[in-house]
Amino acid sequence: xxxxxxxxxxxxxxxxxxxxxxxxxxxxxxxxxxxxxxxxxxxxxxxxxxxxxxxxxxxxxxxxxxxxxxxxxxxxxxxxxxxxxxxxxxxxxxxxxxxxxxxxxxxxxxxxxxxxxxxxxxxxxxxxxxxxxxxxxxxxxxxxxxxxxxxxxxxxxxxxxxxxxxxxxxxxxxxxxxxxxxxxxxxxxxxxxxxxxxxxxxxxxxxxxxxxxxxxxxxxxxxxxxxxxxxxxxxxxxxxxxxxxxxxxxxxxxxxxxxxx
Numbered sequence: 609x610x611x612x613x614x615x616x617x618x619x620x621x622x623x624x625x626x627x628x629x630x631x632x633x634x635x636x637x638x639x640x641x642x643x644x645x646x647x648x649x650x651x652x653x654x655x656x657x658x659x660x661x662x663x664x665x666x667x668x669x670x671x672x673x674x675x676x677x678x679x680x681x682x683x684x685x686x687x688x689x690x691x692x693x694x695x696x697x698x699x700x701x702x703x704x705x706x707x708x709x710x711x712x713x714x715x716x717x718x719x720x721x722x723x724x725x726x727x728x729x730x731x732x733x734x735x736x737x738x739x740x741x742x743x744x745x746x747x748x749x750x751x752x753x754x755x756x757x758x759x760x761x762x763x764x765x766x767x768x769x770x771x772x773x774x775x776x777x778x779x780x781x782x783x784x785x786x787x788x789x790x791x792x793x794x795x796x797x798x799x800x801x802x803x804x805x806x807x808x809x810x811x812x813x814x815x816x817x818x819x820x821x822x823x824x825x826x827x828x829x830x831x832x833x834x835x836x837x838x839x840x841x842x843x844x845x846x847x848x849x850x851x852x853x854x855x856x857x858x859x860x861x862x863x864x865x866x867x868x869x
Contacts, residue, residue: 621846622839622846623846624650624846625650625653625825626641626653627654627848629641629653630650630849632853635696637668638696638709639706646719651723653723653724654726655727656669656726657729658670658729659739659740660683660688665711666708667708667711668708669729671684671731677691677708678694684736695707711726711744722756724757725757725759725760726757728761728763729761734765737761738769741761741769745770748775758801760779761777761780764793771798778825779802779803781802782808784810784813792820794822795821795822802824804824806837823844825844825845827847829847829848829854830854
């Protein structure tokens with residue numbers, strides 16, 4: 609079993625990825641959220657991608673358009689331009705002035721050296737998840753950003769497709785059931801890591817994954833108290849809605865700890 613590196617927040621902070629491009633700063637995966645996120649340091653960005661009727665990729669947290677935009681129906685039933693012309697709803701479900709972004713728009717906005725996690729979304733449709741991943745891999749061919757992209761998904765089919773195309777992938781899990789079977793599948797499928805919700809972290813789960821050579825990311829961490837607990841497991845990266853505030857909180861605790869020595 610792997611030996612854990614128990615640490616406090618005073619140790620080096622793991623890379624922070626802005627969840628939904630920084631949803632604390634604007635509507636989910638919007639240009640407004642991204643602009644605010646990029647006003648400060650951030651190691652990576654995370655957003656969801658859904659496939660449209662014309663096989664393009666749009667940044668939507670949910671493929672059911674009613675849940676996040678002023679349109680109805682499913683993303684797969686609408687063209688990219690139809691979705692692009694809609695408005696994103698805020699957390700109170702009110703329309704905003706922001707329009708959903710297309711993947712090609714995001715690619716042009718990501719600064720050099722900033723990583724990008726793209727989460728494949730498809731509602732109860734493994735075939736669509738696979739197709740979305742295939743289109744995504746094709747779209748990234750020849751793009752300079754390809755080397756900084758990681759495909760993540762709740763759908764194992766999407767992760768396997770990305771790995772088969774030479775793009776790093778990571779399965780997102782919401783249960784700690786049978787971690788050895790999970791690690792075995794990941795290794796067989798070429799999947800390099802697992803993303804775990806912070807409340808599931810345990811010595812057993814993280815130990816099994818690390819012993820198998822898998823990296824472990826954690827999400828979604830927005831509070832310093834949770835961060836301090838998460839850092840005990842030395843994650844490879846942390847997803848957060850508010851990267852600037854989380855970093856500032858960690859730096860404040862570090863400064864106080866150092867001044868008290």
